[in-house]
Amino acid sequence: MKFDRIMIRYGEMALKGKNKKLFEQKLKYNLTGKLKEFPETTIEKTQGRMYVHLNGEPPRKVMEACQKVFGIHSLSFAVNVDQTEEAMKEAVLLAFRDAEGAQTFKISSKRTDKSFPLPSQEINPMLGGHILRNTDGVTVDVHRPDVEIKVEVRHEGVLVTARDYPGAGGLPAGTTGKSLLMLSGGIDSPVAGYLTMKRGVELEAVHFHSPPYTSERAKQKVIDLAQELAKYGSKVKIHVVPFTAVQQKIHREMPSGYSMTITRRMMMRISEKIAEQRGILSMTTGESLGQVASQTMESMNTINEVTNYPVIRPLAAMDKLEIIDISRKIGTYDISIRPFEDCCTVFVPKAPKTKPTRANANYYESNTDFSEDLEKAVRESYTIEVDAQGSTDQHEDAFDDLL
Amino acid sequence: MIYLDNSATTQPYPEVLASFQKAAEQYFANPSSIHSLGSEVERLLDRSRKQAASLLHVDPHEVIFTSGGTEGNNMAVKGVALQHQNRGKHLITTSIEHPSVLEAFRALESLGFEVTYIDVDRKGLVDAETVMDAVRPDTILVSVMSVNNELGSIQPVEEIGRKLKSRPKTFFHVDHVQGLGKIDLPMDEWGIDLCTISGHKIHGVKGTGALLVRKHVSLFPLLHGGSQEAEKRAGTENLPGTVAFVKALRILKEEEQQNRDHLWKLRKQLREALSRRSYCVLNSSEDGVSHITNFSIPGLKPEVVIHALGEKGIYISTKSACSSKQPDVSAVLKACNFDYDRTTSALRVSFSSQNTEEDIKQFVDALDEAVRHLQAAMR
Numbered sequence: 216m217k218f219d220r221i222m223i224r225y226g227e228m229a230l231k232g233k234n235k236k237l238f239e240q241k242l243k244y245n246l247t248g249k250l251k252e253f254p255e256t257t258i259e260k261t262q263g264r265m266y267v268h269l270n271g272e273p274p275r276k277v278m279e280a281c282q283k284v285f286g287i288h289s290l291s292f293a294v295n296v297d298q299t300e301e302a303m304k305e306a307v308l309l310a311f312r313d314a315e316g317a318q319t320f321k322i323s324s325k326r327t328d329k330s331f332p333l334p335s336q337e338i339n340p341m342l343g344g345h346i347l348r349n350t351d352g353v354t355v356d357v358h359r360p361d362v363e364i365k366v367e368v369r370h371e372g373v374l375v376t377a378r379d380y381p382g383a384g385g386l387p388a389g390t391t392g393k394s395l396l397m398l399s400g401g402i403d404s405p406v407a408g409y410l411t412m413k414r415g416v417e418l419e420a421v422h423f424h425s426p427p428y429t430s431e432r433a434k435q436k437v438i439d440l441a442q443e444l445a446k447y448g449s450k451v452k453i454h455v456v457p458f459t460a461v462q463q464k465i466h467r468e469m470p471s472g473y474s475m476t477i478t479r480r481m482m483m484r485i486s487e488k489i490a491e492q493r494g495i496l497s498m499t500t501g502e503s504l505g506q507v508a509s510q511t512m513e514s515m516n517t518i519n520e521v522t523n524y525p526v527i528r529p530l531a532a533m534d535k536l537e538i539i540d541i542s543r544k545i546g547t548y549d550i551s552i553r554p555f556e557d558c559c560t561v562f563v564p565k566a567p568k569t570k571p572t573r574a575n576a577n578y579y580e581s582n583t584d585f586s587e588d589l590e591k592a593v594r595e596s597y598t599i600e601v602d603a604q605g606s607t608d609q610h611e612d613a614f615d616d617l618l
Numbered sequence: 619m620i621y622l623d624n625s626a627t628t629q630p631y632p633e634v635l636a637s638f639q640k641a642a643e644q645y646f647a648n649p650s651s652i653h654s655l656g657s658e659v660e661r662l663l664d665r666s667r668k669q670a671a672s673l674l675h676v677d678p679h680e681v682i683f684t685s686g687g688t689e690g691n692n693m694a695v696k697g698v699a700l701q702h703q704n705r706g707k708h709l710i711t712t713s714i715e716h717p718s719v720l721e722a723f724r725a726l727e728s729l730g731f732e733v734t735y736i737d738v739d740r741k742g743l744v745d746a747e748t749v750m751d752a753v754r755p756d757t758i759l760v761s762v763m764s765v766n767n768e769l770g771s772i773q774p775v776e777e778i779g780r781k782l783k784s785r786p787k788t789f790f791h792v793d794h795v796q797g798l799g800k801i802d803l804p805m806d807e808w809g810i811d812l813c814t815i816s817g818h819k820i821h822g823v824k825g826t827g828a829l830l831v832r833k834h835v836s837l838f839p840l841l842h843g844g845s846q847e848a849e850k851r852a853g854t855e856n857l858p859g860t861v862a863f864v865k866a867l868r869i870l871k872e873e874e875q876q877n878r879d880h881l882w883k884l885r886k887q888l889r890e891a892l893s894r895r896s897y898c899v900l901n902s903s904e905d906g907v908s909h910i911t912n913f914s915i916p917g918l919k920p921e922v923v924i925h926a927l928g929e930k931g932i933y934i935s936t937k938s939a940c941s942s943k944q945p946d947v948s949a950v951l952k953a954c955n956f957d958y959d960r961t962t963s964a965l966r967v968s969f970s971s972q973n974t975e976e977d978i979k980q981f982v983d984a985l986d987e988a989v990r991h992l993q994a995a996m997r
Contacts, residue, residue, distance in 0.1 A: 252672060273675050275806040315783065432657045549679070605665075614665050617637045618864050 216305045218274050218292040218313075221281060222376055223265040225288050234390070239265075241387040242286045248449050249280050249603070266293075278380060283446050285413050286390075287382030295372045298331060303338075303366065303373050304345040310364045310377035311346050311353075317378070319356035320346060324366035331368045338366060386415030388448030394527055395490040396420045396499045397482065398453065400436045400555070403501030403530055405444060405547040406538050410529035411499045412448050419493060420444075420451055421486050421596075423458040428562070433555040441601040443547050449602065454489050456596040458482075461588050466562050468583045475567040476576055479509055479518040481589065487522045488593045497525040503538065504531050513570040520573050620932045620977045624819075625767055625796060625910055625968035630862070631821040637865045638823055642858035649855055650844065663855055666864045673864075673871045674815075674830060676805060682829045682847045683860045687795040688718035689840070690814030690829040691761075693851070694791040695722040697837030698759045698812070699731055705787060706756025712736045712744045712773070714766050714950045719793055723761075741903040742771035742954050746778045753782075759789050764797035768950040768966060770902045770910030772801060779808035789835060795819055795827075799870045800878070800907050811835045817859070821970070822866035826859040877971035881908035884969050884978055891982045897989050901951060901964060909969045912951075916959040918992055923965060926988035932981055934967050 225242065243258055243265065250256045255270035256277060269277060274292060281290055292313055296302035311320055324338040333341070342364075343355055365376040396408040398420040408418050422437045434455065441451040461481055469477050486498050502510045509518070519526060530538055542548040599606050621629065630638075641662070647655035649663050664678075671678040684690045699709060711723050713735045723733045734752045736744050744762060753760070760782060764775050775792050782790045791812040794803055798815045805813055812835060817826030831837060831850070843852025870877075885908050892898055892913055901912040915923060920936040927934060936948070951961040967981070 273804055273807070275804075276675055430652070430657070431654050432652075432660075435657065435661065605668075614662055617641055617662070617861050618666060618669050618868065 216294065216296070216302075216309050217269075218294045218309065218377070219269055220293050220295070221267040221269070221274070221278060222291045222293045223267065223281065223287050223382070224290070225264075225286055225382075238286065238387055238390050241390050242284070245284050245286070245387055245389070245449060246281065249284050249446070250277065252604075253277050253280070281382070282380060283383055284387075285383050285385040285415065285447060286387035288384065289379045289382050291376045291379055293374055293376040295374050298328075298368065298373055300341065303342060303375070306373070306375035307342045307364055307366065308346055308349055310375050311350070311362065314362035314378040317361035318352065319354050319359075319361045321355060321357050321360035321363045322346075322366060323363055324368065326368045328368050328370045338368070342366060383413065383447070385413035388412050388415060389417045391415035392497075393417045393419060393493075393495045394497045394499045395454075395486055395493070395495045397486055397501070398422050398437055398440060399501070400433055400440065400551065401501065402542050402548065402551040403503060403506075403538055405440045405501075405551065406541045406545070407499055407501040407527075407529045408444050409447060409541065409545050409547075411527055412444065416499075417448060418444065418451050418499070419495060420453045421456060421489055422453055423456050423482060423485075425459040425462050426457075428459065428462070430555055432553070436550055436553050436555055438599060438601055438606045439550045440547055441599075442603065442605065443545065443550065445601050446603045447545070451601050453599045453601060454493075454596050455599060456485055456489075456592050458592060461585070461592055462562050464583070464585070464588060469579050471564040472566060472568040473571060473576060473579050474562065474564050475509055476514060476517055476571040477580060478562070479514075480521045480576060480580070481585065483518060483521045484589055485592055485596075487524050488589070489596065490524060492593075497527055498522070499527040499529070501530055502528050503533055503535070506535065509567070511569050513572070517571045517573050517576050520576070620973075620981055622967045622969065622973065622977070622981060623933050623935045624970040624973075625966065626935055627818045627824070628821045628970050629972070630818075630823050631866060631869055633869065634822055634862045634866045638858045638862035641861040645857055645861075649857065650846070659857055663857055663860065666857075666860050670828065670864045670867055673867050676830050677833065679848060680830055680832055682831055682850050683855065683863070684827045684829050684851065685825050685856070686818065686827040687716070687793070687814055687816035690795075690816070690827055691716065691718040691791075691793055692722050693829050693837065693840050694812040694814060694831075695719060695759065695761055696726065696840060697850075698789050698791065698835070699726050700838035701836055702758045702789070703731070706754075706758045707731045708734070708754050708757045709759045709761070710734045710736065710749060710752050710757060711761045712738065712749075712763070713953045714738050714742060714744075714769075714771075715761065715763055716767055716793055716795065719761055719763070738771070738953050740954050740956070741905075742766055742769040742950065744773055744778075746774045746781060749778050750781050753785065753788060757785075757788050759791060761791040761793065763793040763795075764801060764803055765794075765907045765910070766950060767796045767910070768948060768964070769912050769954070770796075770906035770968075772797075772905065772907055775803070775810070776808045779810050783809040796910070797907065799874060800881070800909060805830065805832065817863035817866060820866050820870045822863045823859055825856065826863035828863070873971065878908060880971055881969055884973060884975065885909070885911060887975055887978050888967065888982070891978070895986070897993070899960065901954075901956065901960065911967045912964055913967075914951075914956075914960040914963040915965065915989060916963050917996070918963055918989065920963055920965050922992060923985075923988055926992065927981075927984055930984050930988075932984050934965055934981075936965060 253272040255272050257268045259266040294306050296306045322339045322343045324335045362378045367374040394416050396418050398404045441453050445451045465474050645659045647659045649660035667678045667681050670681050738744050762773050779790050789811040792810050793814045795816045811832045813830040818824045841852045888911050898913050898915045947961045948964050
C-alpha cells in the first residue's frame with residue numbers, strides 16, 4: 216500500500232474572509248505550476264483544504280515540492296482505502312511508519328458514514344492494536360503523542376492521514392503585489408527576495424552587469440539564484456542593466472570615498488525607473504544594518520534620499536548567521552558563494568565613507584551630469600525570464616537538442 | 619546479426635552518438651576555464667546534471683558523473699569505508715555481487731576491514747532478515763545489487779533499505795547497473811544512500827555513468843585533484859560522454875513503460891521455448907528481471923555453444939563479461955548451490971528493447987541446431 220494523496224492545510228489564509236477565494240485560487244495556481252514536473256498529479260480543492268492526488272508520482276518528491284509553496288501551513292500524506300478492516304489496518308500502519316522515530320501514537324477516528332458498523336470508540340483500539348502488534352517498543356499516548364493518525368470513515372472510503380509536515384507558511388505568491396528585488400549575486404539579496412515572496416509578493420529582479428569587469432558567470436549566478444527563487448513562486452523576470460559606463464564614470468569623476476555611496480544612489484535611481492516602467496510599486500534589497508560600509512544608518516539615509524518608493528529591507532534587523540541559515544535552507548547559499556565578482560566588488564574604493572551625508576553626495580553629483588548615462592542604462596537593459604525549470608536566456612534550445 | 623548480450627553492453631542509440639559527436643565538436647572547452655567558451659560548457663554540464671537528476675528523482679548535487687559502473691561501485695564502497703572507518707570497520711555485502719563490488723570489498727579486507735558476505739538461496743536471492751541479522755553496531759555499509767547480472771534475480775533491496783532506515787549511520791549502497799530502466803528504485807522511500815548506474819547498459823557510450831549520493835553521505839574520494847563533481851571526483855569532466863549518457867537516460871525514461879512490456883513478452887516467449895527443450899534447464903527463476911534469462915545445457919561447454927551460435931551471427935554470453943576470463947565455474951550459480959554440471963554449462967541471453975520476437979525464434983532454432991550438432995559430435 217502507498218499513500219495516494221497529500222493533504223494541504225492553510226492556516227493564516229483561512230482567516231482572511233473576503234480575500235480567501237482569491238488566495239485559494241492563487242495557491243492552487245502556484246501549486247499547479249510547482250507540480251508541473253510531476254505530470255500525473257492533480258489538485259482537488261475542498262472545504263478549507265486541498266488535496267494533491269499523487270497518481271503514482273513519487274510521494275517524497277511531491278511533498279518536498281509542496282513544502283516550498285507559500286501559503287501552506289502544514290501537509291500530511293494520506294491514503295483513501297476501502298471500508299474493510301484489513302485495508303484500514305494496513306493504512307494506519309503505513310501512516311505510523313511515515314513518522315520515523317515515533318515512539319508514541321494516537322488514533323483519532325471520525326465516522327461521517329454512520330452506516331459503518333463500528334463506532335469511533337471501537338475503531339481506535341482495533342487499529343491501534345494493529346500498530347502495537349507490528350512494532351517494537353511503541354505505545355499509545357492520547358495526550359501528547361509523537362504522532363496522531365487521523366481516520367475518517369466516509370461514504371467514499373476511509374481516509375487515513377499521517378503525521379504533519381511543516382509548510383513554508385506565509386501567503387500565496389502573487390496575492391500582495393509586486394516588488395523589484397535588487398539582486399546582486401551575494402548571500403543576502405536572494406534571502407531578502409525569499410522573505411518578501413513569503414508575504415505573498417511576486418518578484419521581478421534588477422541586476423547590474425558590468426562587463427568585462429564582471430563575467431558571464433556572474434550573470435549566470437544571478438540567473439541560477441532567480442531560478443531557485445522561482446521555485447517558491449512562479450516566474451521571475453530579471454532586468455539586466457549594463458552598468459559599466461556608469462561605474463567607470465563614477466570611478467573617474469567622483470571622489471573615491473563617495474564612489475560607493477554614489478554608485479548605490481545611481482542603482483536606486485535606475486531601479487526606480489524600471490519599477491515605474493513596469494508598474495511595480497516597491498523595491499526590495501538585502502541590506503542588513505551595519506553589515507558593510509554601505510549599510511550604516513548614514514549610508515542608508517544618503518542612499519535612500521534618491522527614491523521615495525518604499526524600500527523593503529527584510530534583513531535590516533537580522534544577523535549574518537541567521538541570513539546564512541535561511542540561504543542554506545532555501546538552496547541559494549551554494550550558488551551565492553561561487554567565486555565570481557559582482558559589480559559591487561569590482562570598483563570598491565580602498566576607504567569608503569561609512570558616514571556619508573546627503574549634502575556631500577548631492578554636491579559631488581551636481582558637478583557631473585549623469586542623466587544621459589542613467590537613461591541609456593535603463594534603455595539598454597534587457598530582460599531574462601526565469602522559471603523553476605530554467606531561463607529563456609542564450610542557447611538553451613541548442614542544449615535541449617543535445618540532451 | 620542478432621545481439622542478445624545486452625547485459626554485457628548495448629549498442630548506442632544513433633541519437634546518443636549524434637549528441638556525443640556534437641558535444642565533442644562544439645563544446646570542447648574545459649568547463650573550469652574562465653572564458654566564455656568554458657562557461658558555456660559549464661552551463662551545458664550543469665543542465666545535463668539537472669536533467670539527469672530530474673529523470674532519476676534526486677537533487678542535482680546528488681549526481682556524481684563517473685566513468686561507469688566499476689568506478690561508481692568502487693567509489694561507493696571504498697569511499698564510504700575509508701571516510702567512516704572511525705565509526706566502525708564492518709561491512710556487509712552478498713556473495714553474488716559484481717566483481718567491481720566484490721573485489722573492492724576484498725581489497726578493503728586487506729586494509730583491515732571485516733566483511734560479511736551473505737549467501738543466496740537457489741533462486742539467487744539474499745534474504746533481507748539474514749542481512750539484518752548480520753548488522754552490528756560497527757557496521758558502516760551494506761551493499762546489495764538490485765538485479766544480479768548473471769541470473770537476473772531481483773534482490774529485496776526495498777525490504778533491506780526500509781529496515782536499515784532505523785540505522786541512519788549504516789549506509790546502504792545499491793549496485794543498480796543491471797536494474798536501471800527495468801525496475802524502479804525510489805532511493806528516498808527505500809532508504810538507499812548510494813546508487814550506481816552505468817551509461818553503456820542503456821544504449822549510452824562506454825566510460826559514462828553516475829553514482830547517486832544522497833545529501834547526507836560524505837565520501838573519501840578515489841580521485842584527488844581539482845574540485846570537479848563537488849570535490850568527490852577530480853579530473854576534467856567527460857562532457858560529451860555525460861551529454862550522451864543523459865540523452866540515453868532521457869530516451870530510456872520516455873520509452874520505459876512500452877519497453878518494459880516488450881521485454882516481458884520476449885522473456886515469456888523465450889522461457890516457454892526453453893522449458894519445452896529437454897536438453898536445457900532454466901537457471902533464472904520465474905520472478906527475475908525481464909531482460910536476463912540464464913540457462914544451462916549440461917554436458918556442453920558454454921564457449922562451444924557461443925562460438926557455434928556466433929557463426930550464425932547470434933551473440934549470447936556465458937557469465938558476466940567481467941568474470942568470464944576466470945575458470946569455468948560460475949560463482950553466482952555456485953552460490954545458488956546448483957550442481958557442477960549446471961554451474962559449468964551456463965549461458966546467458968540478455969535482451970534490449972530493440973530485440974524482436976523474430977530474433978528469439980531464430981535464436982531458439984539456431985540453438986536447437988547447434989545442440990544437435992554438438993551432441994552428435996560428442997557421441
